[in-house]
Every structure is written in C-alpha cells, then in structure tokens.
Amino acid sequence: MKGYVQVYTGCGKGKTTASLGLALRAYGANLKIFIGQFCKGKTSSEFKALYKLKDKITVKQYGKGCFIKNKPDKKDMLKAQKGLEEIKKYIASEKYDLVILDEINIALYYKLIPLSEVMEIIDNKPKKTELILTGRKAPLEIIKKADIVTEMKEIKHYYKKGIPARKGIEK
Amino acid sequence: MKGYVQVYTGCGKGKTTASLGLALRAYGANLKIFIGQFCKGKTSSEFKALYKLKDKITVKQYGKGCFIKNKPDKKDMLKAQKGLEEIKKYIASEKYDLVILDEINIALYYKLIPLSEVMEIIDNKPKKTELILTGRKAPLEIIKKADIVTEMKEIKHYYKKGIPARKGIEK
Numbered sequence: 001m002k003g004y005v006q007v008y009t010g011c012g013k014g015k016t017t018a019s020l021g022l023a024l025r026a027y028g029a030n031l032k033i034f035i036g037q038f039c040k041g042k043t044s045s046e047f048k049a050l051y052k053l054k055d056k057i058t059v060k061q062y063g064k065g066c067f068i069k070n071k072p073d074k075k076d077m078l079k080a081q082k083g084l085e086e087i088k089k090y091i092a093s094e095k096y097d098l099v100i101l102d103e104i105n106i107a108l109y110y111k112l113i114p115l116s117e118v119m120e121i122i123d124n125k126p127k128k129t130e131l132i133l134t135g136r137k138a139p140l141e142i143i144k145k146a147d148i149v150t151e152m153k154e155i156k157h158y159y160k161k162g163i164p165a166r167k168g169i170e171k
Numbered sequence: 172m173k174g175y176v177q178v179y180t181g182c183g184k185g186k187t188t189a190s191l192g193l194a195l196r197a198y199g200a201n202l203k204i205f206i207g208q209f210c211k212g213k214t215s216s217e218f219k220a221l222y223k224l225k226d227k228i229t230v231k232q233y234g235k236g237c238f239i240k241n242k243p244d245k246k247d248m249l250k251a252q253k254g255l256e257e258i259k260k261y262i263a264s265e266k267y268d269l270v271i272l273d274e275i276n277i278a279l280y281y282k283l284i285p286l287s288e289v290m291e292i293i294d295n296k297p298k299k300t301e302l303i304l305t306g307r308k309a310p311l312e313i314i315k316k317a318d319i320v321t322e323m324k325e326i327k328h329y330y331k332k333g334i335p336a337r338k339g340i341e342k
Binding site for chain 1: 172177178179181183184185187188189190191192193194195196197198199200201202215216217218219220221222223224268269301314317318319320321322323324325326327328337338339340342
C-alpha cells in the first residue's frame with residue numbers, strides 16, 4: 001500500500017486530535033505507528049492512552065512544553081533538533097506504516113528545525129509510509145508537496161471565553 | 172468539570188478521526204466514553220481498535236453503511252431513529268463523560284432523524300457530559316448552540332486523483 005503525506009493545519013481545534021484518531025484507526029488495522037511530538041513535553045492524557053497500545057504505537061516527545069505565550073529558547077531548539085535526527089532513523093528503519101510528526105509545523109514556524117531537512121524527510125520516506133504533519137502555520141512548501149491538506153478552521157471556540165484546557169478533552 | 176458541545180464539520184478529512192482522537196485522549200484520562208456512529212454499519216479498523224479499549228469506551232453503530240452515492244432508504248431511517256432513542260438512554264444514564272455522535276450531521280442532512288430531537292438532546296444533556304457532533308453540513312441551529320465549532324476545510328485531497336479509501340488510514 002502506498003503511503004501519502006497528510007497535513008493538518010489551521011487555528012481550529014482538532015489537529016493533534018485527528019492525528020491521534022489516525023493512530024487509533026491504524027492500530028485497529030494492525031499497522032505499526034510512530035508518533036514524534038514536537039514542542040510538547042508533559043505526560044498528557046493522550047500519552048497515557050497511547051501507552052496502552054504500545055505493542056504497535058511508539059511515542060516520543062521532543063520538547064519541554066508550551067512556549068506559545070513565551071518565545072522558545074535554546075533548550076527547545078536542541079530538543080527539537082535531537083528529535084528530528086531520531087525521527088530520521090525511525091523512518092529509515094522502515095518499521096512504521098504510519099509516522100505522525102505532531103506540531104512539527106510549529107517547530108518550523110519558530111525555526112527550531114530547518115525546513116530543508118523536513119522536506120528531505122518527505123522526499124526520502126519509504127514508499128509505504130504514511131506521513132502526517134500537524135500544527136498551525138504549515139509552510140507553503142509542505143502544503144505544495146502534500147497529498148492531503150486539511151485546514152482546521154475555527155468557527156467558534158470557548159477559549160475566547162477564557163476557559164482553560166481541560167484534562168482528557170484538550171490535554 | 173463542565174462538559175461542552177463540540178462540532179466538527181466541513182468537507183475536509185479529519186472529522187470522525189478527530190472524534191476518535193478525543194476518545195483516545197479521554198480514555199487516557201480515565202473518562203467513560205460513548206460513541207454512537209450514524210450511517211456507518213461495517214466493522215472498520217477504528218471499530219476494532221476501540222474494542223481494545225472497551226473497558227471505558229462503548230461503541231454502537233446505527234446505520235448500514237455508506238449511502239453518499241445513493242440515497243438513504245427506509246432501513247437507513249429506521250436504524251438512525253432506533254439509534255437516537257438508544258443514545259437518549261445512554262446520555263440520560265449519566266455514566267458517560269464524553270459522548271460522540273459520529274456523522275449525526277449527515278443523518279440530519281438526509282432527514283433520517285428530526286433536528287428538534289437532537290436539539291433536545293443538546294439542551295438536556297447532563298452538565299458534566301462533553302458532547303461531540305461530527306459530519307459534513309452541520310445545521311446552523313447546532314452551530315449556534317455549540318461551544319466549539321471547527322470546520323475541516325479541504326485544501327487538497329488525493330480522492331480527487333481517484334485513489335480509494337485505504338484500510339487503516341481512512342476506513
């Protein structure tokens with residue numbers, strides 16, 4: 001089966017969530033899944049659930065948490081770059097049918113990792129590997145190269161009413 | 172914790188997938204989850220994966236499969252209406268923190284179930300219950316009432332190149 005490149009971007013809710021759903025569906029079809037989460041560093045509810053499915057899903061985190069309000073620092077950059085190197089090896093191993101690079105668009109937006117290297121990953125991925133890239137502000141170069149691009153468009157969101165992220169729903 | 176009403180609509184990929192991701196995240200947070208799938212009737216990969224998590228996730232299907240190309244018939248309608256009755260009981264039991272009504276917008280669009288009854292479900296849900304409604308063509312009344320609405324906007328999709336749905340990725 002040929003694998004494609006999918007991008008989930010935009011400001012609406014559901015990008016990471018959709019990639020989790022993809023992982024769950026792929027799990028049900030006995031595929032092997034690798035998830036690399038950029039920027040995130042805390043053990044979230046999703047992490048705990050994925051751990052239950054660890055016979056087929058491998059999850060790694062390459063960040064130290066949210067820097068949306070602040071600017072990323074040197075440590076954020078080092079974690080992301082180390083992650084990218086690790087991801088290249090995971091993909092090259094050809095062990096994984098589905099590879100999810102969660103929040104990689106944000107890591108690119110903040111220049112934590114070079115776009116050229118991500119483009120190389122896309123160009124050189126094994127044919128069978130389905131590659132998912134999530135995060136707001138996907139670069140145009142990636143959108144051009146991808147087979148499926150969905151923009152999660154925020155029509156309405158209660159964040160604007162000042163309600164913080166809730167355990168089990170957003171985090 | 173107060174539960175909200177979320178809608179995932181639009182023509183892009185990732186609506187059902189996002190709801191599956193929500194279920195997985197909620198599972199990781201030890202919440203109890205009910206998923207009612209309208210229109211769908213086949214054992215998909217997602218169904219198999221959810222079954223692995225059946226200690227906290229209950230899934231029911233209220234359709235006999237895809238009628239997107241054809242029109243729905245009497246049997247589709249009966250299954251959807253039976254489903255709606257069952258869903259009311261599941262929600263009223265107050266056992267579930269997260270209730271996903273997958274493809275309910277499509278069931279409404281084809282008039283398989285009455286909008287007034289779905290509005291009643293939204294109005295009368297237990298306070299703690301997070302209610303998710305997915306499917307293209309969400310009615311304006313539901314969008315108005317919801318707390319979060321995300322439109323999955325198709326920017327690019329390989330369906331248009333004539334590639335059918337693939338096991339473990341789309342089905």
